[in-house]
Amino acid sequence: MEQLPKSLLVRRFGAFFIDHFIIVFFIVMSFFLVIDPSENEISSMLIRIILLIVCAFVLYGCKDIVNGRSMGKRFFGLAVRDNNQELPSTSKLIIRNLFTFLWPIELIAILISKQKRKIGDRLVNTDVYSVKNNKNILGIALSITSIVVFFVCIMFFGILQIIKRDESYLIATDFIKSSSEIKEIVGNEITLGYFPSGAINYENGYGNSDLTIKVKGKKGTTLVHIILSKEPNRDWGIESIDY
Incomplete structure (x- = not known):
């Protein structure tokens, strides 16, 4: 089996920022959707905020479960693989992302380690590799579609919030x-x-x-x-x- 090359850090950072933008955008838009400025019940609002935080954990944890590739990784032609360069189990793909919220520590761990692996990758023996189908049609289509959808959602939720406020x-x-x-x-x-x-x-x-x-x-x-x-x-x- 042909060995996959390790990904460049700049591409990993680029993929992370795309994923981070997508998830944060979803959470922010969901926040404006479920929090009604005319509602005065603090307990109800607090429950909804807690649910959004839980959703954020779930989204970050599950972002790589489809073939080891998040939206950002597909855009940059990257994939998560185990030490044998095979697709890890779903549980490993989730566990490796549980430390994403500690991203400053994760960043330091990547920069100072010789293998350039984050804490989650070390824990489940995975790493991020460059794959051949960097320019595959599916990845390009998903990336373009997601960008279009995000801009449409921005306009929709923006108009909605202007009305509600x-x-x-x-x-x-x-x-x-x-x-x-x-x-x-x-x-x-x-x-x-x-x-x-x-x-x-x-x-x-x-x-x-x-x-x-x-x-x-x-x-x-x-x-x-x-x-x-x-x-x-x-x-x-x-x-x-x-x-």
């Missing part, structure tokens, strides 16, 4: 939560949907906000369509509401 949205949600008529439909314990739709426009001090918000409760679910307007030096006012 706008003053008109906060006024609309406050009205919904205090509305006795809406509570009669869905119940007293109101939960707002994560994906409001609509548009908010500002021009010369005037504003128009047209929002549709899903409202859920123990009794049922309804869509609330609310229109607000704003004049210069005045707060938002509700023009109409339909549900």
Whole structure:
């Protein structure tokens, strides 16, 4: 069997930064998705933050389980292999990444060691190698697709957060939560949907906000369509509401 060459450190660092960017991006976007600025229950928010931290551990641990190659490794033509240069078991691929959160220590371990292996690789007897199919179609396609998806997600979640943090949205949600008529439909314990739709426009001090918000409760679910307007030096006012 032909021996695979050890990867260059610069390529390993490049792969790490790509993987790190992907995972951090996913976690940050998920944070904005599950944390509603109109929600005041600290305990609920704390539980969601803990779940996101757990998800981060899982993502970092499992990033190489597909053929020993994460997205960053595919982009740079790298792969994790054992001492026999064969694909390690899934458990080894997970264990080698458990120390990723201690990346400063991992970095020092790589730089000062003669074999240039991180702690996880030493623990399970693995290493990172350059593979022949550096320019394989699958790796290129996955890399390009991931970049496109990330930019689309950035735009989507960016617009979503602009809406959810706008003053008109906060006024609309406050009205919904205090509305006795809406509570009669869905119940007293109101939960707002994560994906409001609509548009908010500002021009010369005037504003128009047209929002549709899903409202859920123990009794049922309804869509609330609310229109607000704003004049210069005045707060938002509700023009109409339909549900």
